[in-house]
Amino acid sequence: MAKQFPIANSNRHIHLSAADIETLFGAGYELTHMKDLSQPGQFACTEVLDIKGPKGVVSKVRVLGPARKQSQVEVLVADTFKLGVPAVIRDSGKLEGTPGCTLVGPCGEVELTEGVIVAARHIHMHTTDAEKFGLKDGDIVNVEVPGDRGVIFKNVLVRASDSYALEMHIDTEEGNGAGVKNGMIVSIVE
Amino acid sequence: MAKQFPIANSNRHIHLSAADIETLFGAGYELTHMKDLSQPGQFACTEVLDIKGPKGVVSKVRVLGPARKQSQVEVLVADTFKLGVPAVIRDSGKLEGTPGCTLVGPCGEVELTEGVIVAARHIHMHTTDAEKFGLKDGDIVNVEVPGDRGVIFKNVLVRASDSYALEMHIDTEEGNGAGVKNGMIVSIVE
Numbered sequence: 001m002a003k004q005f006p007i008a009n010s011n012r013h014i015h016l017s018a019a020d021i022e023t024l025f026g027a028g029y030e031l032t033h034m035k036d037l038s039q040p041g042q043f044a045c046t047e048v049l050d051i052k053g054p055k056g057v058v059s060k061v062r063v064l065g066p067a068r069k070q071s072q073v074e075v076l077v078a079d080t081f082k083l084g085v086p087a088v089i090r091d092s093g094k095l096e097g098t099p100g101c102t103l104v105g106p107c108g109e110v111e112l113t114e115g116v117i118v119a120a121r122h123i124h125m126h127t128t129d130a131e132k133f134g135l136k137d138g139d140i141v142n143v144e145v146p147g148d149r150g151v152i153f154k155n156v157l158v159r160a161s162d163s164y165a166l167e168m169h170i171d172t173e174e175g176n177g178a179g180v181k182n183g184m185i186v187s188i189v190e
Numbered sequence: 191m192a193k194q195f196p197i198a199n200s201n202r203h204i205h206l207s208a209a210d211i212e213t214l215f216g217a218g219y220e221l222t223h224m225k226d227l228s229q230p231g232q233f234a235c236t237e238v239l240d241i242k243g244p245k246g247v248v249s250k251v252r253v254l255g256p257a258r259k260q261s262q263v264e265v266l267v268a269d270t271f272k273l274g275v276p277a278v279i280r281d282s283g284k285l286e287g288t289p290g291c292t293l294v295g296p297c298g299e300v301e302l303t304e305g306v307i308v309a310a311r312h313i314h315m316h317t318t319d320a321e322k323f324g325l326k327d328g329d330i331v332n333v334e335v336p337g338d339r340g341v342i343f344k345n346v347l348v349r350a351s352d353s354y355a356l357e358m359h360i361d362t363e364e365g366n367g368a369g370v371k372n373g374m375i376v377s378i379v380e
Contacts, residue, residue: 076366077366077367077369078362078366087366089338089339089369120338121339148279148310148345149279149311149345149364150344150345151341151342151343151344151368152341152342152344153341154340154341154342155338155339155340170367171367172268172363173362173363173366173367174339174367174368175367176266176267176268176277176363176367177267177360177361177363177364177365177366177367177368178341178364178367179267179279
């Protein structure tokens with residue numbers, strides 16, 4: 001059975017804790033829904049923030065909602081050079097030992113002691129998709145992208161949950177380097 | 191026999207014709223050598239130019255020397271979005287049908303009707319390296335990059351000549367997306 005699904009490029013973005021939203025945008029502030037994302041309940045916001053590192057700033061980075069338990073800043077490797085922080089490849093939510101940064105909002109700044117990551121490539125799957133593919137949450141697979149700039153991505157994490165929709169996520173550097181257009185169909189290979 | 195060699199990331203850069211150097215920098219101008227590149231005779235210059243497209247500008251792009259027969263502008267896919275030109279993946283020197291741009295220098299501007307490319311991934315090999323590997327100029331191979339962000343690059347062009355040194359070239363989006371550090375050793379795979 002062909003193990004196929006759409007792939008999408010994620011640009012740099014920021015997830016915020018409820019407390020950090022208030023510090024950056026003011027007491028009682030709520031994020032402004034701009035558009036739904038492919039994963040159920042997730043949305044892009046109209047809000048943007050500047051990310052400040054020891055060497056430089058990356059400006060106008062999109063905030064995604066809803067609020068999370070801990071703020072998380074997902075950047076590109078090129079951004080880590082500009083910011084002056086190490087490029088640490090991590091799964092979402094696994095922030096121990098990652099670099100920090102300063103987030104600059106219209107009403108205040110937040111000093112994060114950790115949370116700046118380059119997101120590890122992964123496939124969101126509903127539990128029923130994972131079962132159909134003979135896979136489970138936490139598995140590592142290889143995924144082939146077709147085309148002139150075709151690649152096989154290795155070390156791709158399977159993230160299976162009843163709250164996920166079937167889609168592979170890579171960042172825009174991985175996507176541009178592999179000629180990926182959002183919605184392109186890719187396949188798990190041996 | 192292991193078919194191995196170092197790999198390096200190329201950032202956006204510009205090759206200029208002798209005529210375009212004079213238009214951009216003034217009559218009789220000669221490019222200023224900053225540092226040698228890995229390929230014999232090639233060098234980075236102190237000179238930088240702005241690239242102007244229908245939608246936007248990419249600033250301070252490094253010029254490489256020596257002068258070539260035709261100007262060639264090598265950009266990243268992300269740059270093509272900013273400039274507003276199609277991302278056309280091409281081998282160096284094969285510029286027919288590629289988009290143009292305006293180059294902006296300190297003494298003038300040049301309108302290129304073609305020459306803006308996203309460079310196709312390739313391996314420079316001395317003819318003796320190619321023979322040793324059982325390959326020839328124009329062959330297409332797959333190359334594996336090890337590591338957390340490991341990939342297999344498909345459609346990699348072999349460029350063999352007596353004037354080349356053994357090294358694979360990708361652009362910084364491909365490199366960042368694959369966790370490549372300059373000088374990392376990679377391998378041809380089936």
